[in-house]
Amino acid sequence: MPEFTLSNLKITGFRGITVQQDVPLGNPLTVILGQNRNGKSSIANAIEWCLFGPEVAQIKYGEIRERETWEVKNLNSPACHVQCEFQSSDGKTLSVKRTFKTAKTSDISWEIKGGEKSTDEKKLHAFLRISSTDFVSSVHLHPETLRSLIIAKPKDRKEAIDRLLGLSELRDMVEAFASQKPNDWTTALDHDLEVLDGKLTTALSEKKRTIDTESTDLISQGVAKTDLTPEGALSYALELLNELQKFADRYHLTAPSIPTPADFTAIQQFRNQLPTVIEKLRNEHPALADQGKHLIQKSTLEGLRSSHASQLKKLEDAKLASTSHPEKRSVTELKAELTSNQTDLHKIEAEIREVSRNAKVLDEALTFFQNRTLSDRLACPVCGETTHSVEEWRAHIQKEISDKNLQPLRGRKEELAEKKITLEKAIEEKENLQNKIVNETSKLSSSVKNIEKAINRAISESDDPIAILNSEISALSETLASMQGQIQALNSSFTDFQSALLNLDRFQRIGNAQQEKAKIEAINDNDAYKQLKAIRKEADQHAEDEERLIEGLKSSVNSEAQKRLTNVQKAVSDTFSRLTNRPDYPGLKVSAVGDGFAIELTNQSEILKAVPILNHADINCAALSIFLALASSSQIAHRLGIVILDDPSQSLDIVCKKNLCQALSDLCDSRQVILATADNELGVLAKEMHKNKMLYNVKDWTPKGGPVIEAEATSAAHAI
């Protein structure tokens, strides 16, 4: 049962109010009169903001968010805060104060006198058992909220009536459950199962195909169809092992040391050891070993033959180069001549030096005589020719020395020097050719030694190594040719062993495919698959539980709604009848239908949908009827015993207004009513209501001073 009423309100700097205004309340009825834009609604809205703060900006009133762009704090006021004081029926005092910080933030503190004190907003709402949406639908009735009870979209109407009925939480739960779509989830699980089943079917086909293909191959290899079983595979493996043993015995080879497979599962390991066993037999077999040795020897001798022939050719080439050299003299002869040439060269150089020395003495003597006056005729001491001047004489003598003594000597020296170079070059070339012959001869000798080593016997100088090699190679070829038949037979055996290995692989693939096929065919007995089906069933059960719970919640909310509406049905209809005074359809019926509510007009014989018939005033009356009946009922869940009506008389005529005041007068018996109105007629009628009341005239608003709030003397003596 609602228990808290409002005893006092202090407002500073909120909306249209600037300086602090104290508004004592506390009477069952408070009437706030004032023309529009004088701050009347600011008083009513201050209570809402004090309790819920910036949250109220998010509340939808029908289709609009009226307060999204609210200027909460008055621009001419330095601070903004609102304080509400509530009294409970059992004597408790609750004080709540909210202080503006920003458009989206504020501070709140609340206190129960002599009791709890807190700044936790949620705790306050929990204490009052009210949310902001509950407040605007069931306490503070805006014209938009009133209209949404009748003409809003079914969903909004449903929400508005649900809140009045105290059923909004149940509705929320239904919606939250339904939004999870349990069936969508189980459908997705089914899809996963279908994909898995599809893969199993495909795998089964693949296994069958493998079995068919491999079986066909084995049959073509001579395996009987009846032997295409694990037992047949085992028997085939044992037979192969037996064949290998027989082969080893026949050629006196080491018997294969490999364990006999005990069952089908051991075949894989057996098969993996076989290549090593077969390779060992091959390596150990004497014929194959001999063949190998012969082939290697033949290949070695062929290589030696080729390299020896090449070495012979190189030696012959070196010898030919030596004999073809244009200088036919031996190196010794050339060296002797070089020595003689050297001696001649030294002699010539000594003569040149001697002549040069003499010429220098003569030149110095001539220089001495150069500027002297001598007789007209000067005779050359070399040739006797006469000259006419010392200069001429000197030139003549120098020319004589040069032409007849030095020039021939120098010419001879050059010849000897050239000859020396030619001799040295010839000596070097001849020595290189000789060295090459020695070198190639040495290599040939090594080649012969290699051949001796390969054929394991000595080769005399008279033997032709190539001929010997040809003979050896020919003998080896004959030996190899003679072994060919036996080798072919052996190779055929080994080919058979290899084929048997491949057949064992086929048996393996068939066996594996059969095992996997059997597993897939018996999938319904597979533990994991059974568990999967059980989980799927569990998911179904889960989804079904959710569906049942949704149905239960829906059914409960509807029956609860119907039950609560039934309790107030008479009050709704009576209030409507009183407000509208319609002779044709005096009654109004609200009933829960499906997920929503139907609002219908009634008379003694008919029930009709209300909205198409009602005019604007009737719609307001219908909405007010529903609200006043529900707001005054004992089933309201919150603890606020207040009803705030803001301009409820729109479109109502004087008769309706009188009836409204009568209804409000009745409401005052169970609720504190705060009526804000700009309607003078309603104001006058309200003043005349026979209730203890407070009257406030809100007027003369100025930007800096805000409104003047004038309390009017009241009396409960008048009656409507």
Add this chain to the structure above:
Amino acid sequence: MVNANEIIDSIKLQLRDYPQETRIRELYERTRTAYQTEGKQGIRKELELDRSKLQTRFDEAIQKVKQDTGLL
């Protein structure tokens, strides 16, 4: 808020067995607690958690089936 008994009573005729009644009662009470602390989101979280647990087991079972039948 109505209690679990009222919910169960309203759907009793559709219930298959007693365990289902117990399960639904438990589910309702659990989700109502979640609603009271986190609103609608709390209910969604609670249901998603239930499904997630089941989905994990389901996915593991699928993997096991694949492993057993050589599909992996």
